[in-house]
Amino acid sequence: MAIKPGNGSDLVSLEYTFKYNPPMDHEIAETNLKQFKQILDQLGIVFMLFSGSCLGAIRDGTFVPWDDDIDVLSIMGLNGLTEERLSTVVNILGNNGFFVKEFKGRDTRSLSMIKDYVRIGWDVDTIIGNKLKIYPGISMPATLFTDPKEMEFLGEKFLVPNPPQEYLRLKYGAEWTIPKRAGEYEKDVVAQVPDAELTGQISKVRILDHRGEPVLGAEIAVVGGSRSYTDQLGYAEIILPRPDFYALTINYPGHQQVLYMEQIEPKMTYVYRAQVDNVPSEEIGTLGNVLTLEED
Numbered sequence: 001m002a003i004k005p006g007n008g009s010d011l012v013s014l015e016y017t018f019k020y021n022p023p024m025d026h027e028i029a030e031t032n033l034k035q036f037k038q039i040l041d042q043l044g045i046v047f048m049l050f051s052g053s054c055l056g057a058i059r060d061g062t063f064v065p066w067d068d069d070i071d072v073l074s075i076m077g078l079n080g081l082t083e084e085r086l087s088t089v090v091n092i093l094g095n096n097g098f099f100v101k102e103f104k105g106r107d108t109r110s111l112s113m114i115k116d117y118v119r120i121g122w123d124v125d126t127i128i129g130n131k132l133k134i135y136p137g138i139s140m141p142a143t144l145f146t147d148p149k150e151m152e153f154l155g156e157k158f159l160v161p162n163p164p165q166e167y168l169r170l171k172y173g174a175e176w177t178i179p180k181r182a183g184e185y186e187k188d189v190v191a192q193v194p195d196a197e198l199t200g201q202i203s204k205v206r207i208l209d210h211r212g213e214p215v216l217g218a219e220i221a222v223v224g225g226s227r228s229y230t231d232q233l234g235y236a237e238i239i240l241p242r243p244d245f246y247a248l249t250i251n252y253p254g255h256q257q258v259l260y261m262e263q264i265e266p267k268m269t270y271v272y273r274a275q276v277d278n279v280p281s282e283e284i285g286t287l288g289n290v291l292t293l294e295e296d
Helices: 011-020 026-043 051-060 083-095 164-172 185-190
Strands: 069-075 099-104 108-115 118-125 131-134 138-141 149-153 156-160 201-208 219-222 227-229 235-240 244-252 255-264 269-273
Touching (some): 011 099, 026 069, 026 083, 026 118, 026 156, 051 069, 051 149, 051 156, 051 164, 083 108, 138 164, 201 244, 227 235, 235 244
Parallel strands (some): 069 118, 201 269
Antiparallel strands (some): 099 108, 201 235, 219 227, 244 255
């Protein structure tokens, strides 16, 4: 078992889970989720289980065995949720032992919180034109989320998108009922997002193989964006509209990987290395923040 950095409820612990996403302790996860629910219920804040937590609740009746975090969703502007009320919740969560870090995207606010090494990802999304864009860029009918369904989970009542089966099909594809571990299910998710031409500024990514050598002709795709290919030095250009979280895919002969959640920004140069060092493979979940800034 790898030694976990931090005290379990601080920035160091949060960044560790972002990078390696180790499977969470289900007993602690249940405690954290119920405490989170109690706080939001007392404040009248409506949320629903989504992503992997919804998948586990509907398909398995429990957390997915190898899931690395708890996923919950609220809709800004519905059920009285305002920016002011959201700030109040963040303060109360902090007073109850959760370390909370906020990330702002174009149409979403993502609150990542951690307590006792178990992370809760709380997305607060905005409906645009009767659609909700779910990370990593899947457009879904807003009606799935405006009238959520109540179900029993872990001995309590929770809300989920309605109908949950349709939400899960749109998120994970037709094979959502088949359990797939980290490293497999991400391919199904990104396959739901069509390519598009993004406008923005150029960043570069350099692809290095497991020997540290540049890869010629490797394909790198920004999920929901376009595809490009590396030159002889291993560099490819990608277009990013803004600093944000992005999913990317890396493909070259004998190697295929989805980088599910990379915090990157325009006008920077990043390096991808084809292996993760110093962490046992059984401790690694969905890979995130794998890209590193290239040193001058």
